[in-house]
Amino acid sequence: MSGQRTGGSRPSYLSPDYRSxxxxxxxxxxxxxxxxxxxxxxxxxxxxxxxxxxxxxxVWPGFARSDDPTPAATVTAPPPTPTVEPTGRPENQTALLTALPDTVLQLALRAVEPRADWEDERDAVEAWTLAYADGPDANAAGAAVVRLVVGQWGDERTAGGVLDDLLADAGEATMSGDVTVDGESAGTYAVTPGAEDGTAVVTWRNGTVVLQATGPAGLVEDFYSAFPL
The missing domain is CATH 1.20.5 (Single alpha-helices involved in coiled-coils or other helix-helix interfaces)
Known part of the structure; x- marks a missing residue:
């Protein structure tokens, strides 16, 4: 019959690409x-x-970027140290002299002398003047020098009275506060202007010991802060 598929052949009217x-x-x-x-x-x-x-x-809580700036790291420089060896101690030292340091920051001990006026006029058991400097000669021009007067009395009440007299002679304090030892108050301190421009005096008491340091304003305050007594 005309138009009938036979044997699986593809009708002629379908394209070659046709798929069933x-x-x-x-x-x-x-x-x-x-x-x-x-x-x-x-x-x-x-x-x-x-x-x-x-x-x-x-967006997600806890992960959002913070607007607060990251704090900068604080770098602390090591304290300065002396370039000369300490000297000037007498051969036979008292307990008070032995307790005083050889060096404070960049300053080294250069000389130790008795302070007769504190013994005679202020009735100190003993008193000394010490010179600390950043070079071999405390009297050299341009040398950074702090001169420390230290005395000891028989009791804290007498030492406190001496401190009051020294502060009254020194003038109006620019800074003052308590001296603490192991968290307990052991006395007071005060910073007053020095006799020469650019200098200052720090006077303080620690128990029965009274100390007075004189030198360049910034240096003498650092000296006091670093002093162990």
């Missing part, structure tokens, strides 16, 4: 199609990762 529904079900995608699909899937995955990162950094 059964053929299309069992046909595998081409390599180009698979590559396009992988690119799409990879792109979607990357987009999700980026979205999660943005939400984490800017």
């Amino acid at each position: 529904p059964g053929d299309r079900v069992h046909r595998r995608p081409s390599a180009a199609v698979l590559r396009r699909r992988r690119r799409v899937v990879a792109g979607l995955a990357l987009g999700v990762v980026l979205l999660v990162a943005v939400l984490t950094a800017f």
Whole structure:
């Protein structure tokens, strides 16, 4: 009969590329199609990762960027040290002299002399004048020098009265406060202007010991802060 298919032959009116529904079900995608699909899937995955990162950094509680600046690290320089060896101590030292340091910051002990006026006029048990300097000669021009007068009395009440007299003679204090030892008050201190421009005097009491340091204003205050007694 005219127009009847025989033996699985394709009708002449169908194009060579025609596929039946059964053929299309069992046909595998081409390599180009698979590559396009992988690119799409990879792109979607990357987009999700980026979205999660943005939400984490800017939206999610606890992860949002803080507007507060990061505090700068504080660098503390080591304290200065002397360039000369201490000298000037007498051979037979008292307990008070032994307790006084050889060096304070960049200053080294250069000389020790008895202070007779504190013993005679202020009734000190003993009294000394010590010179601390940053070079070999405390009397050299340009040398940084702090001169310390120290005396000891028989009781704290007498030592406190001497401190009051010294502060009354020194003038109005620019700074004052308590001297503390192991968290307990052991006396008081005061900073007053020196007799020469640019100098200062720090006077303080620690128990039965009274001390008075004189030197360049900034240096003598640092000297007092670093002094162990």
